[in-house]
Amino acid sequence: MPTPIDTDRLVLIVTGAHLRAESGDRPIAYRLRDAILDWAARSAPGETPFDTLVCSDVWWINNEELQTQPTISVGGPGVNALTAQLGEAVPAAFVIEDDLIVQVDLDFADPRAVVWGMNHAATLRAADAFVDRYMDLYLSAMAERLAG
Numbered sequence: 001m002p003t004p005i006d007t008d009r010l011v012l013i014v015t016g017a018h019l020r021a022e023s024g025d026r027p028i029a030y031r032l033r034d035a036i037l038d039w040a041a042r043s044a045p046g047e048t049p050f051d052t053l054v055c056s057d058v059w060w061i062n063n064e065e066l067q068t069q070p071t072i073s074v075g076g077p078g079v080n081a082l083t084a085q086l087g088e089a090v091p092a093a094f095v096i097e098d099d100l101i102v103q104v105d106l107d108f109a110d111p112r113a114v115v116w117g118m119n120h121a122a123t124l125r126a127a128d129a130f131v132d133r134y135m136d137l138y139l140s141a142m143a144e145r146l147a148g
Helices: 019-043 056-059 081-086 122-134 135-147
Strands: 010-015 051-056 071-074 092-097 098-104 112-117
Touching: 010 019, 010 056, 010 081, 019 071, 019 122, 019 135, 051 135, 056 081, 071 081, 071 122, 081 112, 092 112, 092 122, 098 122, 112 122, 122 135
Parallel strands: 010 051, 010 071, 071 112
Antiparallel strands: 092 098, 098 112
């Protein structure tokens, strides 16, 4: 029997439910999840500051409980409804014109981040840019937030 999921301890990575998102963005989301798990193991050896879960935009949009949790949306607005919803709400932190965007509130008051590109390779580069430039600060802030 699976362990119950404590939604109050989640950092979510959300991909679109569209087939292109499932085939292209979900592997990027799992790669991002692995980077987050590595960060957690280095930052808090022996304890886990939060759990990380990959889910679809359909789950996130239809579950108010999930919407309050730190969330990283992966994939463009054409295949991920959450990215489309957050487009104007989350500020751009890193942009390569006509290629990719990383959106994250650098004060971390908004717990949502978005990474996407104009194609699969650009979305992968956007996720890498998030990991290289913002992940450490973002996860530190989210761990503090979830600790209450």
